Amino acid sequence: MIGLWHYLAVAAALFGIGLVGFLTRRNLITMFLCAEMMLQGVAINLVAFSRYHGNLHGQVFTLFVVAVAACEAGLALALFLMLYRRGKSLDASDWQGLREVGVSQTLDTEPLAPAPAEEALPTLTPAGARPARTEEEPARV
Amino acid sequence: MPTLPLSAAGQIALAAGLAAAAVYLLLPKPRMRSVAGGIAAAVAALAVFSLWLVQAFGRPSHDAVGTALFALFSTGALGFGTVLVAQRNPARGAIAFSFVILSTCGLFLLLAAPFLMAATVIIYAGAIIVTFLFVLMLSHAGGGPSGENDRTREPLLGSLAGFAFVGLVLFTLYHAAAPAAAADADDPSAPVVGKAALPAPVVTPDERAKLLEAAGRFEALAERAKALDPADNQAAREAARAWLTDYEREVIPPSLLSSVTEPGGTPSPKAASVPPGGSLPRRMTAYRHDGQADAAKARASELYRDAKKRFNAAEDAIGLRPPGTPLDTALFAREAHDTRGDIRLLAGMADLPARNVGNLGLLLYADHLLAVELAGTLLLVATIGAVAIAGKKGAHS
Numbered sequence: 284m285i286g287l288w289h290y291l292a293v294a295a296a297l298f299g300i301g302l303v304g305f306l307t308r309r310n311l312i313t314m315f316l317c318a319e320m321m322l323q324g325v326a327i328n329l330v331a332f333s334r335y336h337g338n339l340h341g342q343v344f345t346l347f348v349v350a351v352a353a354c355e356a357g358l359a360l361a362l363f364l365m366l367y368r369r370g371k372s373l374d375a376s377d378w379q380g381l382r383e384v385g386v387s388q389t390l391d392t393e394p395l396a397p398a399p400a401e402e403a404l405p406t407l408t409p410a411g412a413r414p415a416r417t418e419e420e421p422a423r424v
Numbered sequence: 425m426p427t428l429p430l431s432a433a434g435q436i437a438l439a440a441g442l443a444a445a446a447v448y449l450l451l452p453k454p455r456m457r458s459v460a461g462g463i464a465a466a467v468a469a470l471a472v473f474s475l476w477l478v479q480a481f482g483r484p485s486h487d488a489v490g491t492a493l494f495a496l497f498s499t500g501a502l503g504f505g506t507v508l509v510a511q512r513n514p515a516r517g518a519i520a521f522s523f524v525i526l527s528t529c530g531l532f533l534l535l536a537a538p539f540l541m542a543a544t545v546i547i548y549a550g551a552i553i554v555t556f557l558f559v560l561m562l563s564h565a566g567g568g569p570s571g572e573n574d575r576t577r578e579p580l581l582g583s584l585a586g587f588a589f590v591g592l593v594l595f596t597l598y599h600a601a602a603p604a605a606a607a608d609a610d611d612p613s614a615p616v617v618g619k620a621a622l623p624a625p626v627v628t629p630d631e632r633a634k635l636l637e638a639a640g641r642f643e644a645l646a647e648r649a650k651a652l653d654p655a656d657n658q659a660a661r662e663a664a665r666a667w668l669t670d671y672e673r674e675v676i677p678p679s680l681l682s683s684v685t686e687p688g689g690t691p692s693p694k695a696a697s698v699p700p701g702g703s704l705p706r707r708m709t710a711y712r713h714d715g716q717a718d719a720a721k722a723r724a725s726e727l728y729r730d731a732k733k734r735f736n737a738a739e740d741a742i743g744l745r746p747p748g749t750p751l752d753t754a755l756f757a758r759e760a761h762d763t764r765g766d767i768r769l770l771a772g773m774a775d776l777p778a779r780n781v782g783n784l785g786l787l788l789y790a791d792h793l794l795a796v797e798l799a800g801t802l803l804l805v806a807t808i809g810a811v812a813i814a815g816k817k818g819a820h821s
Binding site: 285286287288289290291292293295296297298299300301302303304306307308309310311312313315316317319320323326327330331333334339340342343345346347349350351352353354355356357358360361362363364365367368372373374375376389391393394395396397398 | 443444447451453454455473477480481487490491494498501502505506508509511514517518521524525528531532534535536537539540543544547548551552555556559560562568569570571572573574575576577578579582583585586587589590593594597601780783784787788791792795799802803805806807809810811813814816
């Protein structure tokens with residue numbers, strides 16, 4: 284039988300993966316999703332303890348965690364929209380001007396790989412002369 | 425089952441190192457990105473983690489389907505989580521996140537939380553993901569390389585820091601849990617490290633086996649009750665009385681929850697006065713003094729009380745029924761079935777609690793009413809805040 288400890292270990296690993304994503308990624312939306320993943324790890328912990336203790340208090344806690352996560356999602360969405368309107372980018376590093384005094388600026392020195400060239404769209408050869416306008420069918424021309 | 429020639433700490437360090445290498449290789453960056461190498465390292469890390477999990481906390485047994493589902497859902501959650509972190513395209517990352525949510529919901533279901541499973545699917549997969557896909561569409565800035573999607577912030581240090589944290593948490597968990605987990609998993613070969621910081625499970629494996637046996641006997645009683653002839657005659661009355669006698673024998677003497685073994689740990693001075701065959705409530709009083717033991721004690725006492733109450737109800741159904749009316753054999757079957765369900769719940773191996781939703785609602789509105797109101801207020805304030813933040817300045821003019 285799978286015990287409490289198996290769930291706790293998986294929850295810790297899920298939390299850790301979310302933490303790595305939050306620390307390393309620069310896209311605001313990906314960072315937010317990683318934070319939500321960390322919350323999922325916490326929720327597994329709470330529900331597993333709820334099962335272990337044989338009561339529903341852990342599940343009630345998880346419901347409140349979900350409610351707070353929903354609030355967080357709404358506010359984060361609004362913030363991202365506002366930041367995108369100002370900076371035309373979802374890159375968190377664009378806002379490093381808000382860093383503390385004395386912290387050095389992060390500079391991207393390595394160039395990005397060039398975008399793959401788009402394939403040219405096929406062109407159709409003209410099928411013939413343009414038909415003359417007639418009195419009977421004005422709408423066709 | 426293969427074993428690793430490493431100590432538990434070595435296994436955790438190996439898994440964390442492999443996971444950090446995997447994420448470092450998979451993270452999008454201008455150079456040093458290797459998807460094949462990253463996937464290989466991730467699979468190796470998952471294998472080492474699984475081996476450590478089995479060796480540290482005991483081999484899961486008795487429940488092949490539950491074990492397989494746990495493996496499926498936990499692997500899905502961790503795998504799709506890695507995809508989310510490593511994915512260059514945020515829209516695909518959002519889809520991977522929705523799979524993480526679905527896997528987590530599977531784990532909730534295994535943990536007997538069907539309402540939470542449904543709520544999480546609705547709120548995350550149905551609302552948050554869709555909303556974020558809308559934001560992604562609004563802010564889509566072409567398909568070329570961009571700093572936000574193709575660069576990462578300190579990938580090496582970030583991976584090392586994150587997985588070092590996970591390794592420390594797992595090591596702490598191992599030290600805290602190994603003795604209790606070994607007892608819980610019926611696996612005497614599991615190592616015992618240090619002193620248990622968390623108490624052993626309140627129901628020992630022997631007691632669990634006894635409880636399940638008792639549940640089986642009540643199931644047989646329920647089947648017998650269904651086979652009783654409900655016609656109003658002397659034979660039916662005699663058969664019902666024989667059934668009641670058997671029910672009483674199961675419930676009252678010998679005690680339904682008698683214990684044949686004593687739990688680990690140092691007995692308190694009070695334990696000396698408890699006979700070795702004492703019931704679970706009495707044993708709890710003697711050996712354990714914490715909230716969990718109190719909860720199990722209360723549940724065991726309640727079970728015993730309910731079983732007696734059901735016996736009285738069945739007895740009344742025979743003794744007080746008006747002459748000429750048929751026996752209510754369905755009542756007998758229901759009482760025996762309910763008792764069997766309660767026993768299995770106490771054994772920790774019950775079917776999913778069908779009344780989970782009702783009990784959760786009762787708990788929310790009886791014990792946590794103020795918190796519910798506060799959560800609702802918080803949601804309202806967050807909505808107003810989101811509107812205020814996202815609203816364009818001067819839109820009204």
